[in-house]
Amino acid sequence: xxxxxxxxxxxxxxxxxxxxxxxxxxxxxxxxxxxxxxxxxxxxxxxxxxxxxxxxxxxxxxxxxxxxxxxxxxxxxxxxxxxxxxxxxxxxxxxxxxxxxxxxxxxxxxxxxxxxxxxxxxxxxxxxxxxxxxxxxxxxxxxxxxxxxxxxxxxxxxxxxxxxxxxxxxx
Numbered sequence: 001x002x003x004x005x006x007x008x009x010x011x012x013x014x015x016x017x018x019x020x021x022x023x024x025x026x027x028x029x030x031x032x033x034x035x036x037x038x039x040x041x042x043x044x045x046x047x048x049x050x051x052x053x054x055x056x057x058x059x060x061x062x063x064x065x066x067x068x069x070x071x072x073x074x075x076x077x078x079x080x081x082x083x084x085x086x087x088x089x090x091x092x093x094x095x096x097x098x099x100x101x102x103x104x105x106x107x108x109x110x111x112x113x114x115x116x117x118x119x120x121x122x123x124x125x126x127x128x129x130x131x132x133x134x135x136x137x138x139x140x141x142x143x144x145x146x147x148x149x150x151x152x153x154x155x156x157x158x159x160x161x162x163x164x165x166x167x168x169x170x171x
Contacts (some may be wrong), residue, residue: 006131020162039110043103050096057086057093 064086092139 018164024135039103039107043100046096046100046103050093050100053089053093057089060086 033155059080067075068079
């Protein structure tokens with residue numbers, strides 16, 4: 001009997017977490033349209049700066065090659081150090097490029113999530129509103145819908161319990 005009770009409790013927690021997740025997603029959906037804009041702006045700035053840095057490194061390499069062509073052996077050690085710095089800059093820019101690629105993927109994912117939330121809101125919003133009694137929005141209670149999602153109707157959990165479960169899941 002203890003195993004069944006534990007399993008039912010786990011399912012009840014999962015149900016509460018899913019419901020809380022839907023409520024939070026619907027609440028956050030109004031913030032999503034603007035969320036990708038700062039990321040896109042940061043990506044554009046990063047790409048612009050990366051291109052300027054790469055161009056400067058290429059020009060620096062050309063200047064080092066020109067100086068080396070004069071066969072001024074007394075400055076070869078300095079030129080070697082300058083070239084090493086250029087190689088460090090190039091390696092750093094490769095990391096920057098990788099970060100930019102990840103940022104692009106994050107933006108695309110964020111936009112895909114936004115589209116799906118909007119589609120779900122468009123599909124579910126009117127249906128959920130139609131199912132609510134007329135006085136459901138009159139007084140704010142724990143069953144008041146948040147963005148069209150009615151409050152969780154199962155066994156009660158304190159908000160601290162739900163938050164703790166979400167933290168345990170890394171959410």
